[in-house]
Amino acid sequence: MNPSRRLVTAWATLAAVVASGTALAGTDAPLVEVWKSPSCGCCKEWVAHLEANGFRVSAHDEGNTGMRGRLGIPVALGSCHTALVAGYALEGHVPAGDVQRLLKARPVAIGLAVPGMPVGSPGMDGPAYGGRRDSYQVLLIAKNGSTSVFSSYR
Ligand SMILES: [Cu+2]
Numbered sequence: 347m348n349p350s351r352r353l354v355t356a357w358a359t360l361a362a363v364v365a366s367g368t369a370l371a372g373t374d375a376p377l378v379e380v381w382k383s384p385s386c387g388c389c390k391e392w393v394a395h396l397e398a399n400g401f402r403v404s405a406h407d408e409g410n411t412g413m414r415g416r417l418g419i420p421v422a423l424g425s426c427h428t429a430l431v432a433g434y435a436l437e438g439h440v441p442a443g444d445v446q447r448l449l450k451a452r453p454v455a456i457g458l459a460v461p462g463m464p465v466g467s468p469g470m471d472g473p474a475y476g477g478r479r480d481s482y483q484v485l486l487i488a489k490n491g492s493t494s495v496f497s498s499y500r
Contacts, residue, residue, distance in 0.1 A: 376449060378436070380405045381413040382427035389427040392439050392469030399442035401431070420491050423459040434458070435487070439467035444484045444497055456487040458496055466499070 378396055382389035384407035393403045406413075410428035414421070417428065417435035425438025432449055435457030448458055463470055466479030481500035485493040 375400050375402045376431055377402045377404060378429050378431040378445075379403075380427055380429045381408060381410040383407065383409050386426050388439070388463060388469045390469075391472060392427065395468040396442050396445070399446075401442065401445070418456050418489075418491065419459060419487060423461045423485065423487065423493070425459070425461060426463055437461070437487075439463060439469045440484055441468050441497075441499075448486075448496075453486065454489060456489060456491070459485045459487055459493070461485070 378401045380389070380393060380403055382405060389405075393405060396403050410426070413430075414424060414428040414435075414437060417430065419428065419435055419437045423437055427438065429436040431445060434448055434455070436445065437457070437459035439460045440458045444458055460467055460482060464480045464482035465471075465475050467482055471479070479499075481498070483498050484496040486496040487493055
């Protein structure tokens with residue numbers, strides 16, 4: 347390679363680095379990976395709730411039973427979708443505010459769960475439910491699978 351050709355290559359590389367840096371600037375919102383069934387409507391609503399609160403979401407329409415098991419979430423805490431954000435598992439309709447609090451506090455834990463599908467939780471709060479709001483709790487799942495109350499909604 348002659349010297350002028352080498353210089354052109356260096357500039358092209360620099361330009362590419364600058365361009366990719368610009369592209370990355372808009373993507374520092376945490377990425378939430380979601381496993382769900384393709385036909386799950388309330389899962390889609392929960393994804394929309396996360397996106398409305400500044401999260402980026404990537405969904406895998408392959409069901410959530412396998413991933414729930416791999417992440418160590420007890421079956422008894424199960425819900426309709428399972429997610430992973432910054433190394434933490436999320437099971438069910440966990441409010442975005444609780445996810446943000448989790449990511450700030452960074453406790454040693456598997457993650458958060460809202461077992462079942464309580465009406466009134468994010469994604470379970472559409473017009474079809476007529477404004478009904480059941481009380482529910484967000485549980486923090488410790489590494490040994492035991493739980494403690496992370497927040498309560500009533
Ligand atoms: Cu659901």
